Amino acid sequence: MSKERERERNVxxxxxxxxxxxxxxxxxxxAK
Known part of the structure; x- marks a missing residue:
């Protein structure tokens, strides 16, 4: 998996x- 795809998933x-x-x-x- 490319870094960009990984970042997209994280976002x-x-x-x-x-x-x-x-x-x-x-x-x-x-609730807090």
Whole structure:
């Protein structure tokens, strides 16, 4: 796998984690 593809995957993975955290924060405003 090329470095560029690997970086692309990392960015997508981070975006997914951020999205999940935002959803969790939306469901539980008190949770940090």
């Amino acid at each position: 997508l993975h981070l975006a997914l984690l951020l999205g999940l955290r935002l959803v969790a924060a939306g469901k539980e405003p008190e």
